[in-house]
Amino acid sequence: MADPSTYRPAAGEIPTSPGVYRFFDRDGRVIYVGKAKSLRPRLSSYFQDLAGLHPRTQNMVLTAVRVEWTVVQTEVEALALEYTWIKEFSPRFNVKFRDDKSYPWLAVTVGERIPRVTVMRGDHKKGVRYFGPYAQAWAIRETVDALLRVFPMRSCSAAVYRRAELAGRPCLLGDIGKCAAPCVGRVSAEEHDDIVDGFLGFMSGNTKEVVASITAEMTEAAAAQEYELAGKYRDNLLALNSALERQSVVFTDETDADVLGFADDPLEIAVYIFSVRGGRIRGQRGWVAEKDEDLSFAELIQRALMMLYTEHAETAIPREILVPELPAEAGTLTELLKQQRQAAVDIRVPKRGDKRILLETVQTNAAQVLNRHKISRAGDLTNRSQALEEIQQALDLVDPPLRIECFDISHTQGSFPVGSMVVFEDGLPKKNQYRRFSVQTQKNNDVASMAEVVSRRLAHLEKVSATEASPSGPVNAEDQPRERVSFSYRPSLLVIDGGAPQVNAVQDVLDSLRITDIAVCGLAKRLEEVW
Structure with missing residues (x-):
């Protein structure tokens, strides 16, 4: 353990500007990243009486051998740079809200010449619009299968598309009307883009407009005695209703919101999120993170929101974000998300009504995720510790191989x-x-x-x-x-x-x-x- 007095900077050296600071261990690794409205008082607080620090903070200060800082112009810049460095260096003493389960997303590759709809997991990529996440991949496939009747866009892989182009014959989806078959020129790229736009609009929550438009076209076709065309529109409405029935209605208006619930104990915190688009729940997920930092509940919420939204395209950030408690520096975070979304963002705590009821439901789910995690981890940790000790004994090692x-x-x-x-x-x-x-x-x-x-x-x-x-x-x-x-x-x-x-x-x-x-x-x- 290092003596903090050996690397403590003189108070006069530390600026009073906003900034981001990093603590390093003896091997040159970044072990903690933090930010401050004013660097001088924040950094000085780490070098006061060690007994007054939280045990985790005390351990960090004793592990570090030097501290460095970077001055920025605004608190928004500090917040963004802090999170960038946490992602880059994965400091051991920072809380990292990592979702260890790769949830499936409904994805549309809008960056391709002929966009396609598919299921994707893992990190978000540029040129792709994401909807979800969903608990199961089959739920996405059922939704897509219903919507392709109305929006027959491409859903095949690059290899299948290329093979159809060379053969001059579409795949089975083209034959049964679930693909407009741009591969063989049945529609142009521009016409296919119009189909994709309709699909994206529906998935973005513009369901009423789409249903109203198809209903009007069905009525018009029936009035003109074009009954076969009217029957096609009727089938499209049934397909849309089938897709909508798979998504729970939680708000009667067209609310777009993410509702986040949190549950914690002294060691860990669970996060659960409902993604509501157009008044319907379009996705949900939950995960658990270790509380390696001495952070308040409001600071933990801020860190979770940064993880959720700073890596996604602006379309992933909804108009409303509902939380049980306002995050630390809520104004700064709101401004950062507003800049990324390029539109207004409202982070708030619902006090009554349907939104409050849904928040309480999400809170209950977060508590259940934490309880299940603690039960499974208790047994898992025991088994892993035993296995490492067995390896230590078998190989005659001084310590368990961590x-x-x-x-x-x-x-x-x-x-x-x-x-x-x-x-x-x-x-x-x-x-x-x-x-x-x-x-x-x-x-x-x-x-x-x-x-x-x-x-x-x-x-x-x-x-x-x-x-x-x-x-x-x-x-x-x-x-x-x-x-x-x-x-x-x-x-x-x-x-x-x-x-x-x-x-x-x-x-x-x-x-x-x-x-x-x-x-x-x-x-x-x-x-x-x-x-």
């Missing part, structure tokens, strides 16, 4: 060798830290390839350790090293795919780098022997 990195070499009949790295922390896979390496030397030698891959990975540790601590003071964010998170943390154990030759080669790499605190073991495939 971070395990596994390496393997694969190739195609001896060509194009690739190394892969899989990471486990506290017994759980860290998929965002998995990496691949293109083998550059001795491509037909598995032992040499393994040594090369591990050497390149460990070289990043040496870079981090060799980074010279810069003096405390204002810094420019662009001048800072950007070490990849997956390489900046020290593993406790390396698990190598192979036997004694591979293990010995990796041990030679460790010896050459003078690394003595990382254990190595190998798994031989034939008999699953451990080396």
